[in-house]
Amino acid sequence: MTSRLLSFCFPFSLFALTALVSCDSKNQPEQAKTDSEQPIVDFVTDVKPILQEHCVRCHNEKSLFGGLNLTTKAMAMRGSDTGAIIVSGYPDKSLILTALSLEHGEKAMPATGPKLSDEEKETLRLWIEQGAEWPDGEEGSVPPVEVDVKSV
Numbered sequence: 001m002t003s004r005l006l007s008f009c010f011p012f013s014l015f016a017l018t019a020l021v022s023c024d025s026k027n028q029p030e031q032a033k034t035d036s037e038q039p040i041v042d043f044v045t046d047v048k049p050i051l052q053e054h055c056v057r058c059h060n061e062k063s064l065f066g067g068l069n070l071t072t073k074a075m076a077m078r079g080s081d082t083g084a085i086i087v088s089g090y091p092d093k094s095l096i097l098t099a100l101s102l103e104h105g106e107k108a109m110p111a112t113g114p115k116l117s118d119e120e121k122e123t124l125r126l127w128i129e130q131g132a133e134w135p136d137g138e139e140g141s142v143p144p145v146e147v148d149v150k151s152v
């Protein structure tokens with residue numbers, strides 16, 4: 001009797017388990033979606049092109065306006081004459097974002113050339129909020145675009 005009951009019940013409990021597992025795995029992607037409504041910002045694909053287009057021609061090892069070099073993580077983290085410009089996790093405390101949000105004055109960045117779009121500013125804000133990951137080595141190096149520094 002017991003064994004008959006067992007053989008009767010076993011397929012059902014297996015079925016229930018499978019249903020539970022498959023139900024769980026179905027839920028997971030949705031969970032991940034709600035958790036990450038904000039896009040994950042990647043330094044190499046999202047941040048580097050912005051720095052390269054708008055910033056490093058004035059902020060590199062030869063042209064150190066404001067004492068700031070944005071061509072490598074190590075240099076950027078040393079900050080400007082004023083101090084740290086990127087405070088990982090704290091966009092509001094990051095001078096780099098303050099400089100971008102200024103409209104006028106010598107501290108409004110970029111000092112010359114087109115301003116950043118709202119989307120680009122938001123990318124940098126999110127990047128800092130998400131921990132300002134900046135890889136070492138080739139990936140993380142932001143070579144200045146070739147321009148005649150004297151004409152800037």
Ligand code: HEC
Binds near residue numbers: 109116
């Ligand atoms: C045309 C040259 C030029 C470009 C392009 C430029 N900067 Fe600057 N940057 C300067 C100068 C000049 C200063 C020094 C301003 C001062 O202290 O009066 C400076 C200073 C800064 C500082 C330090 C401010 C402080 O108070 O210490 C930050 C941060 C900064 N720039 C960020 C950027 C970022 C980010 C970009 C690109 C979006 C950028 N800059 C593009 C010329 C430039």
